[in-house]
Amino acid sequence: MIGGEGDLLLPAGSRLLHIGPHKTGTTSVQSAFHTNRAELAAQGVRYAGTQRQPMQAAHAVTERASPYADGKTPPIGRWLALVREVRGAREGRVVISSEGFADADDAAVRRVIGDLGVGQVHVAVTLRPLVELLSSQWQQQVQSGMTMAYEDWLEAVFHDPSNRVSQAFWHRHRHDELIRRWASEAGPANLTAIVVDGADRDRVLRVLESMVGLRAGTLVPEPELSNRSLTLAEVETIRAFNAAFRAEGLGTQLHAKVMRFGAAELMKRRVADRDEPRIQTPSWAVDRAAEVGREIVEGIRSSGVRVIGDLASLVAPSATAAAADGARAMSHAARRAAEDAWPTIGATAALGIVLASGLARDAASVAGVEEAWPDGPLDRGTPPPRPRVEPLELARVSTPLLGLVLVRRLLGAAVSRLPLPRRTA
Amino acid sequence: MTALADVLLPEGTRLLHIGPHKTGTSSLQSALHRARRTAAGHGVRYAGPNRQPLRAAQAAAAIGSPDALARPIRPWHKLLREIRASRAPRMVVSSEWFADARDDAIRRIVDDLDPTRVHIVITVRPLASILPSQWQQHVQAGLEVAYETWLASVFEGTSALATTFWHRHRHDLLVERWAAAAGPANVSVVIADDRDHGAVLRTFERLVGLPAGLLVAERDRSNRSLTGPEVELIRALNVGLGECRIDPSVRLDLVLFGAAGHLRGRVPARDEARIETPEWAVARAVEVGREIAAGISDSGVRVLGDLESLAANTSTPPTRADAADAAGPTTWPDIAATTAMGVLLATGLARNARADLDDLGWPDALAPTRDRQAPANSPALNALSTPRIAAALSARVRERFRRLARGPRADYPAATESGRRGRTTPEPSVHPDTAELA
Numbered sequence: 001m002i003g004g005e006g007d008l009l010l011p012a013g014s015r016l017l018h019i020g021p022h023k024t025g026t027t028s029v030q031s032a033f034h035t036n037r038a039e040l041a042a043q044g045v046r047y048a049g050t051q052r053q054p055m056q057a058a059h060a061v062t063e064r065a066s067p068y069a070d071g072k073t074p075p076i077g078r079w080l081a082l083v084r085e086v087r088g089a090r091e092g093r094v095v096i097s098s099e100g101f102a103d104a105d106d107a108a109v110r111r112v113i114g115d116l117g118v119g120q121v122h123v124a125v126t127l128r129p130l131v132e133l134l135s136s137q138w139q140q141q142v143q144s145g146m147t148m149a150y151e152d153w154l155e156a157v158f159h160d161p162s163n164r165v166s167q168a169f170w171h172r173h174r175h176d177e178l179i180r181r182w183a184s185e186a187g188p189a190n191l192t193a194i195v196v197d198g199a200d201r202d203r204v205l206r207v208l209e210s211m212v213g214l215r216a217g218t219l220v221p222e223p224e225l226s227n228r229s230l231t232l233a234e235v236e237t238i239r240a241f242n243a244a245f246r247a248e249g250l251g252t253q254l255h256a257k258v259m260r261f262g263a264a265e266l267m268k269r270r271v272a273d274r275d276e277p278r279i280q281t282p283s284w285a286v287d288r289a290a291e292v293g294r295e296i297v298e299g300i301r302s303s304g305v306r307v308i309g310d311l312a313s314l315v316a317p318s319a320t321a322a323a324a325d326g327a328r329a330m331s332h333a334a335r336r337a338a339e340d341a342w343p344t345i346g347a348t349a350a351l352g353i354v355l356a357s358g359l360a361r362d363a364a365s366v367a368g369v370e371e372a373w374p375d376g377p378l379d380r381g382t383p384p385p386r387p388r389v390e391p392l393e394l395a396r397v398s399t400p401l402l403g404l405v406l407v408r409r410l411l412g413a414a415v416s417r418l419p420l421p422r423r424t425a
Numbered sequence: 426m427t428a429l430a431d432v433l434l435p436e437g438t439r440l441l442h443i444g445p446h447k448t449g450t451s452s453l454q455s456a457l458h459r460a461r462r463t464a465a466g467h468g469v470r471y472a473g474p475n476r477q478p479l480r481a482a483q484a485a486a487a488i489g490s491p492d493a494l495a496r497p498i499r500p501w502h503k504l505l506r507e508i509r510a511s512r513a514p515r516m517v518v519s520s521e522w523f524a525d526a527r528d529d530a531i532r533r534i535v536d537d538l539d540p541t542r543v544h545i546v547i548t549v550r551p552l553a554s555i556l557p558s559q560w561q562q563h564v565q566a567g568l569e570v571a572y573e574t575w576l577a578s579v580f581e582g583t584s585a586l587a588t589t590f591w592h593r594h595r596h597d598l599l600v601e602r603w604a605a606a607a608g609p610a611n612v613s614v615v616i617a618d619d620r621d622h623g624a625v626l627r628t629f630e631r632l633v634g635l636p637a638g639l640l641v642a643e644r645d646r647s648n649r650s651l652t653g654p655e656v657e658l659i660r661a662l663n664v665g666l667g668e669c670r671i672d673p674s675v676r677l678d679l680v681l682f683g684a685a686g687h688l689r690g691r692v693p694a695r696d697e698a699r700i701e702t703p704e705w706a707v708a709r710a711v712e713v714g715r716e717i718a719a720g721i722s723d724s725g726v727r728v729l730g731d732l733e734s735l736a737a738n739t740s741t742p743p744t745r746a747d748a749a750d751a752a753g754p755t756t757w758p759d760i761a762a763t764t765a766m767g768v769l770l771a772t773g774l775a776r777n778a779r780a781d782l783d784d785l786g787w788p789d790a791l792a793p794t795r796d797r798q799a800p801a802n803s804p805a806l807n808a809l810s811t812p813r814i815a816a817a818l819s820a821r822v823r824e825r826f827r828r829l830a831r832g833p834r835a836d837y838p839a840a841t842e843s844g845r846r847g848r849t850t851p852e853p854s855v856h857p858d859t860a861e862l863a
Contacts, residue, residue, distance in 0.1 A: 145786075145788065146788040165788060165789055168788065233758075237757070237758045237765075240758035240762035248800075251780035253778070253786075254775070343661040346661070346761030347658055349761055349764070350764050351665040354669070357774055359671065359672075360669040360676075394806070394809070395770040396775055397801055398776045398777045398779075399821050401801045402801075403818060405814060406815055409811045409814070413811070
């Protein structure tokens, strides 16, 4: 398929660093490594970290705000611990995988390569067609609290380079520049770009096996792990929730807890009807994505890195694009399916929040919700105080603040009883 | 309608309004509650300290029934003491929970209030209006059963809910029960008019001699019925929660006061689908309504309002040709988000989760709002009374100490029988309209 195993096998002592980027099938790669740790070790390969992926370590070294750490950068100790583990590993080859590394700027790239050992690190980048990444990335950001509508977000991504969402998107998905950033530190010979084949998802696992010398078929994808994309109705529900949530002035950590790893996770476990409408990328954006995609392919070709798979497939007209405009007028079946699904979607969102709060237990769903944390579940601490029958306006107010309100009122009442000097007009 | 002189009850009367449920009781009660001071000036005292004497009425209605154990009688005795001590010429007592009383309890209530002074007032509404209203109330309280299934069980009279329903809403029999204890001359039936919500208030003013217009319905949106899509969402949530292990009272708090409570604060578009009663059920309701009207007419009690209207078809006509198009793609996310937000607030997690100003973790990097004290200055909070806030604060502090002493709850109760799929949940002991009492 790709040439002999010998072509791909990295030298003993190599550290294979898979940096994503986001939405290129990272979750299934990571869970295949994570759940087959024992077999990996038997074959002389260590998968770094203890969870599906070391997200906090990546956030720490790239200095990114993380919902796992109160919306702030996690302590650098998370990264140092990972480095210690990698350096101390006795296995012949070590694999580190987190799409969080794709957010690294030049300085962070230098540090990551330096800490993991120049000459020992081999960087793997997985690639998918840009046009497919657009809707995936948008809905991912909605799950992280964004309120922008799809069209507005596309508008910002393609036409407003100063916008934060545009910068974040292209930092990850201008794949030629991403590759150049990492190749300039690791050396072009130490970077492999793997084109993910949409029709054969397991192929990327076979490539990675060859690179670290695992027997073909060692990496078994987790069948349960359904990281399906959300339906249009599901994303729109979350978006409306985000608007309400942010209008309340609530923070990112609570949002991640109840939405990304509560409601959204439970939604993905819902079996969506085949006819439920999906997110449609408008044709102007499909065209723009193809244009940029061609530049990206050119850039990668001239970068001198090793490429596995067909670069041309990254810009081939896809089914998604062809379907986009025709589906604008929603079919009757689709409308019907959407209407039928709405109450369940809304209820699932609410139920996901209840489960995330710890006030209810449901063995299957909770296991799923816990599993969703790539870096291990947050310390939930104690369940929240048992809700009392309080008017909802009280539920917004912390206990100290409520005390303040009371004191203010009592003082106000006392003051108003003092005889006030009569005002002269 | 009869002239003012005929309607006015004599001095010394204790007017006992017994509902039943879903006949506009909350708006009447809040109007009486808000007009306490001015009504007192006109010689009318509204009994109890709150919008309605919920626990007293529940206790009185449970006298002689198996429920009596769970409903201590003290609140009722306390209310009686207040009534007996009052020197106001006319007294008004109102709670729809009195309607649940059975014969023994009715006799006791009438005796306790003095048969020579008590006058029973029963508000009634066409059955076709009560059906959707009662069902959605049950769903808010945890019912998982679909409207049509519930209707079938009500008209077949098979379920426990059907028994409760007809005890309250076979209004002719309700009138008969109370007339038997108090005497037909001491019972008035007030027909509520769905098109004129002020009519019941005007009638009550005339009954106790208040100037017309003194009772004003509170413009309280939070007391509205849920729309069709809203109630379907709550029902789906009930089904989901039915499969979880959750404390039943926590569940009630999360759904009735959290999800449904927040939804009631939403302003639905005018054309959002209402709950539609199927034709067969409307026909049955009209039929039973006719029997009810005839029964009341024969009972010899005084009727204020148009008795004929009880047999009217007052169901909402289908708003759109295609019923599947109940809400549309712009309304649904709003309903779902409002529900989810209500649940989140009710979990208590939002109390201490205000965004830090240096929290820049949102994908669009927009900074959070600057006013961290905003929730303390909201108009809704300002509207709460100081004792109410003090009570909430003390409850929280006590809960905190209890947790410190006992440690966090480690276990979750098994799914209760009432929580299982397809089972009906009992009516909550606390009505959403009187949440402030609990």
